[in-house]
Amino acid sequence: MRALILGVGDAFTRLHYGSSALIEAPEGHILLDCPDPIHRVIHEAASRHGWEVDVSVIDDIVLTHLHGDHCNGLESVGFTGWVDRKTGARQNPPRLHTTAPVIDRLWQRLAPAMDTLIGVERPVRIDDYFDVRLLEPETEATIAGLRVRCRFTTHHVPTIGLLISDGQRTLGWSGDTLFEAAHIEWLSAADLIVHETNHPPAHTTIEELNALPDALRRKIRLIHMGDDFDPASTDMRPLTDGELLEL
């Protein structure tokens, strides 16, 4: 399994793209969160590693939560899928995998820009753009041939962390979260953990991660740092925009 880190920044970054990844799976690619400007974000990271991937060929999106730095690209991805189906470039809308509380409010967020289209007489709905699939913490999902589990984090709005496995290796993804020992314990099943760090009250401080046992810290790569993050404050390595992780 390989994970292309698309961006490592937070909601306020002037230097990076939003924290997100493109995961190479047995049956395609999984876009893990969808910040703006998503087409450019994918193009820059993919072309750097010779991946021929753009939004039109991505069939699976996993959304951790509805903060804009994780979901603002969905409008454009939805329109791309709509146009691709009109031109015959795509058969079905992309699958959007997320949790019940996100599904409940997803269309509230997208509808003002997407619920009418010139030439379409009926109301346009979420399922005109996305095949929305429910992710549940109790149930392992199979997405693009990978096994995906989720766990709710502690954040301002309903948010999940993820364990993504190909049966051999497992990638842990903290999602946005304040420090929670039970969440790190859950993530520790992974071979490599991408963990967020940022300022309180909704995020995990670097001091909290620095206090973890050595064996766990060695598995952690950092993401979602503020622009003012000091790499010298820790022995865990920050990820970089466009970095390719091989598990």
Ligand SMILES: [Zn+2]
């Ligand atoms: Zn957030």
